[in-house]
Every structure is written in C-alpha cells, then in structure tokens.
Amino acid sequence: MDTKVLSSGIPYSNLPESYIRPESERPRLKEVVVCEDIPVIDLGLEDRSKVVQKIGLACKNYGFFQRLFTTGGTILDSFATLLTSICLNGLLIRLVSKSLGLEKDYIRKTSGEQGQHMAVNYYPPCPEPELTYGLPAHTDPNTLTILLQDTQVAGLQVLKEGKWIAVNPQPNAFVINIGDQLQALSNGRYKSVWHRAVVNSDKARMSVASFLCPCDDALISASKSLVEDGSDAVYRDFTYPEYYKKFWSRNLDQEHCLELFKN
Numbered sequence: 001m002d003t004k005v006l007s008s009g010i011p012y013s014n015l016p017e018s019y020i021r022p023e024s025e026r027p028r029l030k031e032v033v034v035c036e037d038i039p040v041i042d043l044g045l046e047d048r049s050k051v052v053q054k055i056g057l058a059c060k061n062y063g064f065f066q067r068l069f070t071t072g073g074t075i076l077d078s079f080a081t082l083l084t085s086i087c088l089n090g091l092l093i094r095l096v097s098k099s100l101g102l103e104k105d106y107i108r109k110t111s112g113e114q115g116q117h118m119a120v121n122y123y124p125p126c127p128e129p130e131l132t133y134g135l136p137a138h139t140d141p142n143t144l145t146i147l148l149q150d151t152q153v154a155g156l157q158v159l160k161e162g163k164w165i166a167v168n169p170q171p172n173a174f175v176i177n178i179g180d181q182l183q184a185l186s187n188g189r190y191k192s193v194w195h196r197a198v199v200n201s202d203k204a205r206m207s208v209a210s211f212l213c214p215c216d217d218a219l220i221s222a223s224k225s226l227v228e229d230g231s232d233a234v235y236r237d238f239t240y241p242e243y244y245k246k247f248w249s250r251n252l253d254q255e256h257c258l259e260l261f262k263n
C-alpha cells in the first residue's frame with residue numbers, strides 16, 4: 001500500500017487506489033444479513049451446567065458467542081476484569097473444555113502457560129466502504145479471542161453457511177470467538193470461523209481484541225477422547241510458533257490455515 005489514509009491526515013472524498021479491492025473481492029454490503037441471534041451468555045447468573053450447554057451449542061453452531069457482563073464501572077473496567085479473570089482462574093476456558101466433554105483443565109494443561117496479546121483496531125470513516133475492508137476476512141490463529149466492540153458503530157461480520165452476517169453491538173456484552181488452536185484441540189468439533197470488519201462513510205470505529213494463545217513449547221494435539229477409534233486426528237500435532245509463522249506467511253483471506261496441518 002503506497003498511500004496510508006491514517007497517517008496522511010487528509011480527508012479523502014475518494015478511496016485511494018491502493019485500498020480498492022478487485023471487484024470479486026469486495027464486501028457486497030447489500031447482501032449482508034443482520035443477525036440478532038448470536039447467543040448471549042451470562043456466565044455469572046445461570047446454572048453452570050446450562051452455561052456449559054449453551055457455550056457448547058454456540059461454539060458448534062456459530063464459533064462465536066457474546067458474554068454478558070454486569071456493569072459497575074466503565075466498559076473498559078469490565079473488560080480489564082474479564083481479562084484478568086481469564087489469566088487467574090481460567091473460568092471461560094474451563095467452561096469451553098467442559099462443553100467439549102473434556103476434563104475442565106484439559107485445554108489449560110495442553111496449552112501450558114497461556115499468553116494474552118492485545119490489539120486496538122481503529123477504522124477511520126471511509127468515503128467508499130463498498131470497495132474495501134477495515135480488516136479482510138480471516139480466522140484468528142490463537143486459542144480464543146475476546147473482543148470489545150465499539151458500542152455505537154457496527155462493523156463486525158461473521159460467515160455462517162456461506163452468508164456474511166452482521167454482529168451488531170449488544171449493550172454490556174463482549175464477543176468471544178473460537179480461534180484456530182481450539183479448532184485443532186477439539187479435533188474440528190468447534191470451528192474457528194471466518195470474520196471481517198467493514199467500514200462506513202460517517203463514523204470512525206474502534207475495537208479492542210485480546211487473544212489468548214498457547215505457550216510456545218506446548219504441543220497442540222486433539223484430545224484422544226475426541227478422535228474416533230482407529231482414525232487419525234484431523235490435524236497433525238504442531239506448536240504455536242510453527243502455526244503462527246505459517247499463518248502470517250500468507251494473505252489473511254486465503255484458505256483456512258489449518259488446512260495446511262491436516263493429517
């Protein structure tokens with residue numbers, strides 16, 4: 001990209017040429033369906049076995065769910081509390097483990113000392129949103145992502161059954177999505193789904209993503225209990241650094257990177 005819209009500070013009335021996607025790769029915003037039913041799960045208030053069951057269904061059917069939080073301070077306070085709780089008690093990842101019928105600490109044990117990386121995404125208003133993306137279609141290479149969406153401006157879209165659906169911001173909810181490592185650990189039962197961020201012509205949008213990642217020397221391997229007797233696991237064993245290197249050696253919107261790790 002030769003012209004950077006952000007760094008130039010110029011208010012563009014047309015999108016600089018270098019951002020324009022070829023016709024066949026554009027977002028086709030008119031075909032996007034608005035989805036009100038991405039499951040919203042309250043981890044705190046409900047019966048635990050019901051929460052585990054809801055997480056399982058959401059992970060199987062969407063690869064995404066939204067987690068309600070109770071307000072007390074600002075939304076950023078709640079986000080910080082959630083991220084801290086993920087590193088100290090690992091509640092979310094334990095519930096995901098249980099929802100797969102695994103021992104509650106299976107994912108934590110397999111992943112070793114987990115890392116948490118953060119990205120702050122800023123999408124400026126775009127004069128021609130039909131021609132480009134904020135973030136092109138991708139899956140997340142890590143284990144699990146927790147996303148704090150802009151509460152006022154929509155932009156996140158998820159691919160479901162061949163259609164892009166808009167995940168409009170829900171008050172007091174974070175978006176949680178399965179990453180490629182969980183797809184591998186679950187032997188493909190949970191899907192790390194394609195998602196993207198689109199832009200709009202009037203408002204800037206921000207999102208904050210926190211990526212939970214396995215430690216560098218953990219061997220990512222499907223649980224034996226999820227592999228059919230007499231068959232191989234869907235994916236060969238690998239380490240996160242090996243996967244990450246392969247992931248970033250390609251374009252984000254190429255084939256699913258896990259395809260390259262199939263047995």
Ligand SMILES: O=C(O)CCC(=O)C(=O)O
Pocket residue numbers: 119121135140147149155156195196197206207209
């Ligand atoms: O901005 C968004 O809604 C999506 C961000 C995202 O998918 C990512 O940072 O991986």
Ligand SMILES: [Fe+2]
Pocket residue numbers: 138139140145195
């Ligand atoms: Fe993402």
